[in-house]
Amino acid sequence: MRLGNLERSIMELLWSHPDGMLAQEVAQALPSSPAVTTVLTVLVRLSRKGMVSRQRLGRAHLYQATATKDAFVAETMRAALDEATDLAAAVNRFVGVVSPEVAEVLRDALNGRDGSAP
Template structure:
């Protein structure tokens, strides 16, 4: 999804980015207006901040990558009727390393 690609560029940046910066980071194949529209949409959704820079704006992420991903996972899970089955399937597909991380995090929450 284009919004995710633009957010990834913002997360990877050292500071706020102009639409031209984002366009270049994404390889330059997207139209400038497409990048501007996507950034404006992310700002309206509260996922990016913007501040005036000259005649235009520069953008930065308003949420961290982990928080954004966790919210997307939570939203997806909320739309399913059998949450336990979805969670069981998710856990069964984790790599051994990810499973260990999850177990450690669950112990920390319980502790």
């Protein structure tokens, strides 16, 4: 799932505040200082995408990420590979450009798989 710049900035904040944030807090924490109404619009959009949950807290809502950043990154990688016309070429290209550290983590993860689907 691709995120726009403001969506990504908001998600970064929510990932760094796992207990959640109010829209006003999100707006104040963003360097671009968007209007609270703009932040609310984006939070509703992220909620519809299933990335954010909201819980009523008095007259406001507390917004929380529904999954960790690592889970989002993993899903993004999976979705990108699903888009590949030539899966083998895409994976080989990816493996050819990652750092040795990432290659080692991939190797360890594949070696640790028990053969069942994730």
